[in-house]
Amino acid sequence: MMGGACSRKRDQQVNEDSGNRGIYGRYCKSGSSKWLGNSISRLAVDNKQGKTKCPSLMELCIYKIREDIDKYSSFSMLPRDISQQIFNELVYSQCLTEVSLGAFRDCALQDLDLGEYPGLEDSWMDVISSQELSLLSVDLSGSDVTDSGLIHLKNCTNLQAMNFNYSDQISDHGLEHISGLSNLATLSFRRxxxxxxxxxxxxxxLVNLLKLDLERCPGIHGGLVHLKGLTKLESLNIKCCNCITDADMKPLSGLTNLKELQISSSKVSDYGVTFLKGLHKLSLLNMEGCPITAACLDCLAGLTNLETLNLDSCRIDDEGLVNLTGLQRLRCLELSDTEVGSNGLRHLAGLTSLVSINLSFTVVTDSGLKKLAGLASLTSLNLDARQITDAGLASLTSLTGLMHLDLFGARITDSGTNYLKNFKNLRSLEICGGGLTDAGVKNIKDLSSLTVLNLSQNNNLTDKTLELISGLTQLVSLNVSNSRITTAGLQHLRSLKNLKSLNLDSCKVTAYDIEKLQSTDLPNLVSFRPE
Structure with a gap:
């Protein structure tokens, strides 16, 4: 989220209620299963931009079938791949109803992605289950399907993936109906x-289970003991389950194939972390918000395959970071909102594989940033902290590969923006500490790779700023809220044809002004403030 107050706490890994549904996402057997809907949406965009694109014969036929769907009683005589594409298009366009679903009975469909589809309930399950042994994946997230509806899936024994996120009408009794689906590799009951x-x-x-998602399931304390035999399990998400304690970690100690473990916002403490010492295949460990201290980090020293480690909001200080020095494969490190300071950063200097570090809301100062100067692989750096100034930015000029730089609350002035010239590859930049004027923006205008630019809270910026950045034609998102920009400055945005999001809150600009600009010059603008 961009804009708002000068300091903000953001969960950079997963926004649980957004379109990004976490590390698993929605199961898709092959990349082709959703191509049709995407191609038609692209066609609409092309037409909107005045381009001409000749659709394929298949696209035209399926689009026509969608328009006349009420005329068809069955698609079971069609080849499976054709009926699958018709089904996908009806779902994508939200033209599928309980009546039209009946035409897909016995069509041997493989993938039924109906996550958050309106009106989905138990009465749909008979047709869904008629795919029987052909059915490989089903997503019923956010539906009104109940325990009784799951009875229909008992004969779909080749199912490999099932997703029931946000389906609160499914209980323990519903789980009983899927107990025989031993081919399941992915199962999700989030929230x-x-x-x-x-x-x-x-x-x-479910001995073939590879991925299990139980995020935000508050009643599962004590139940992880039943996972002890799932030795193939590679990914377990139990984040935001505040019922999880140290005792729940013990059954996980034997799951030696685990590669991804998310236990953030749980009650797991230093003692619970000791049970993870033998999980040598772990590449992702998320302990954000857990009551762990630096003392537990010695248990992580042997997890040399770790690539992502999230210690956001943990009770970590400089002392414990020495245990990270052997994690040579570490690529992403989250230390936001910890007591880590400049002295601790010396332990990171040798982690040359690091591509992303989050040091927002820490006590790191300008002098400490010098210890990061040798991390040439860094592409993302978050320094949202008030004590970071121009001097700290000067220490980082050797990091020429940076693509994402977050200085949201840092005290960067016009003088400091001179150092931005070293970061030619920047795609996203946030400087919102209030110290910029139009003069500083002159050093941003040549960062031609920028797609996201947030200059909110700099209340001395004027229409001149919009003129200066008018050449940043790759911009997709622009935030210059809480500034002195006026309606007259909007003319300079006409060249930003790729702009999708524009925030000018608390400026002398109205929603009508932006809508007028949208209709004449910014065809891709879909989100704007004021609205």
Whole structure:
């Protein structure tokens, strides 16, 4: 999120309620299963921009079928790949109804992605289950399907992936109906208040499970013991389950194939972390917000395959970072909102594989940033902290590969922006500490790769700023809220044809002004403030 107050706390890994549904996403058997909907949407965009694109014969046929869907009673005689594409298009365009779904009975469809589809309930399940052994993946997230509806899936024994996120009408009884689906590799019940530790006993028979997502399931404490036999499990997400304690970590100690473990916002402490010492295949460990201290980090020293480590909002200080020196494969490190300071950064100097570091809301000062100067692989750096100034930015000029630089609350002035000239590859930049004027923006105008620019809270910026950045034609998102920009300055945005998001809150600009600009010059603008 961009704009708002001068300091903000952001979860950079997962926005749980956004379109990005976490590390698993929605299962897709092949990259081709959603091509049709995307191609038609691209066609619409092309037409809107005045381009001409000749659709394929298949596109035209399927689009026509969608328009006349009420005329068809069955697609079972069509080749499976054709009926799958018709189904995908109906879902994409939200033209699928319970009646039209009936035409897909016995069509041997493989992938039914109906996540958050309106009106989906138990009465749809008979047709869904008629795909039987052909059905490989089904997403019923956010639906009104109940425990009774899951009975229909018992004969779909080749199912490999099932997604029931945000489906709070499914309880332990519903889990019983999927106990025989031993081919399942991916299972997700994110944000479910009905599933309990007892219900998880059903999972013990799913011996081929590779990915399990139980994020925001508050009743599962004590149930992880039923995972002990799932030795193939590679990914487990139990983040935001504040019922999880140290005792729940013990059953995980034998899951030696685990590569991804998310336990953020749980009650796991230093003692619980000791049970992770033997999980040598871990490449991702998310402990954000857990009550752990620097003392537990010695347990991580042997996890040499770690590539992503999230210690955001943990009780970590400089002392514990010495245990990270052996993690030579570490690529992403989150230390936001910890007590890490300049002295601790010396332990990171040898982690030359690092591509992303978040030091926002830490006590790191300008002098400490000199210790990062040798991390040539860095592409993303978050320094949202008030004590960072121009001097700190000067220490980083050797990091010419930076693509994302967050100085949201840092005290950067016009003078400091001179150092930005070293970062020719920047794609996103945030400087919102209030110290910029139009003179400083002159050093930003030549960063031609920028797609995201946030200069909010700099209340001395004027229309001249918009004139200066008018050459940044790759911009997709622009935030210059809380400034002195007026309606007269909007003319300089006409060249930013790729702009999708524009924030001019608390400026002398109205929604009508922006809408007028959108209609005449910014065809891709879909989000703007004021609105």
């Amino acid at each position: 479910n208040n009905q599933i309990t530790a007892q219900g998880l006993s059903v999972l013990s028979g």
